[in-house]
Amino acid sequence: MCSCVTGACTNDKVIFTFTRGASTMANKGPSYGMSRQVQDKIEQKYDPELEVRLVEWIATQCAGVEKPEAGKLGFQAWLKDGCVLCELINTLCKDKPVKKIQSSSMAFKQMEQISQFLNAAEHYGVVKTDMFQTVDLWEGKDLAAVQRTLMALGSIAVTKDDGCFRGDPNWFFKKAQENRRDFSDDQLKEGKNVIGLQMGSNRGASQSGMTGYGRPRQIMNP
Numbered sequence: 001m002c003s004c005v006t007g008a009c010t011n012d013k014v015i016f017t018f019t020r021g022a023s024t025m026a027n028k029g030p031s032y033g034m035s036r037q038v039q040d041k042i043e044q045k046y047d048p049e050l051e052v053r054l055v056e057w058i059a060t061q062c063a064g065v066e067k068p069e070a071g072k073l074g075f076q077a078w079l080k081d082g083c084v085l086c087e088l089i090n091t092l093c094k095d096k097p098v099k100k101i102q103s104s105s106m107a108f109k110q111m112e113q114i115s116q117f118l119n120a121a122e123h124y125g126v127v128k129t130d131m132f133q134t135v136d137l138w139e140g141k142d143l144a145a146v147q148r149t150l151m152a153l154g155s156i157a158v159t160k161d162d163g164c165f166r167g168d169p170n171w172f173f174k175k176a177q178e179n180r181r182d183f184s185d186d187q188l189k190e191g192k193n194v195i196g197l198q199m200g201s202n203r204g205a206s207q208s209g210m211t212g213y214g215r216p217r218q219i220m221n222p
Contacts (some may be wrong), residue, residue, distance in 0.1 A: 005151065046072055047144070047147060048072075050147050050151070051075050053171050054150050054151070055075070055078075055194045056167070058114075060166050061088060061165070062165075070141055075143065076140050076143055079137060080137060081102055081109075081110040082110055082114040083102075083113065085117035086098040086101045086117050087101060088117075088153075089121055089124065091164065092124065092153070092157050095171060097119075097123065097124075098113075098116050108136065111134050111138055114134045114137055118131055118132075118134070118149075121153055125160075126149060126152045131149055132145035132148070132149045133145070154172040155172040155174065157172070158174055
């Protein structure tokens with residue numbers, strides 16, 4: 001803040017005029033340096049082809065849902081209020097985990113519905129490392145993470161094969177399933193007596209032709 005004083009003389013009186021300078025704050029500009037590099041790398045992970053596949057699946061899974069405009073911004077706007085995501089998880093679960101889905105322009109309502117989807121998706125089987133954060137979608141910080149979560153969700157739906165999945169199963173990879181086998185105590189005891197192939201094999205071995213320790217081996221001429 002700065003001030004300047006100017007004076008003028010009129011009828012033997014000195015009149016002073018004070019002019020107060022105004023200070024302004026600069027608006028926040030675009031990211032530079034390291035933060036810009038990090039954001040560029042995040043944006044490079046976003047896959048436009050994967051976007052097309054996910055939109056096709058969600059539109060098929062949630063019958064009646066309109067497709068968004070093509071592109072990252074359209075994809076974000078389509079999912080941002082959480083309604084489509086909650087409809088999606090409800091179609092995959094027979095118990096409909098999200099009981100109330102309501103379109104709203106209020107930020108906290110939209111983020112609340114995104115959180116409801118994330119909680120339901122985790123309960124469905126999506127691991128935490130595949131989950132995006134609410135701000136990743138709502139603020140558009142990492143839409144590639146959103147794609148990763150949806151791909152994991154689709155893979156689990158295909159793997160479950162419980163009749164709830166709609167669409168082409170080839171859009172997703174089937175996740176490896178646990179092959180649990182139970183053995184009785186007798187079987188476990190027998191297994192301890194088996195020599196693994198890593199230890200070699202004694203099949204066909206005999207002591208024929210062996211000599212005692214310390215004795216020279218006899219060589220017979222034909």
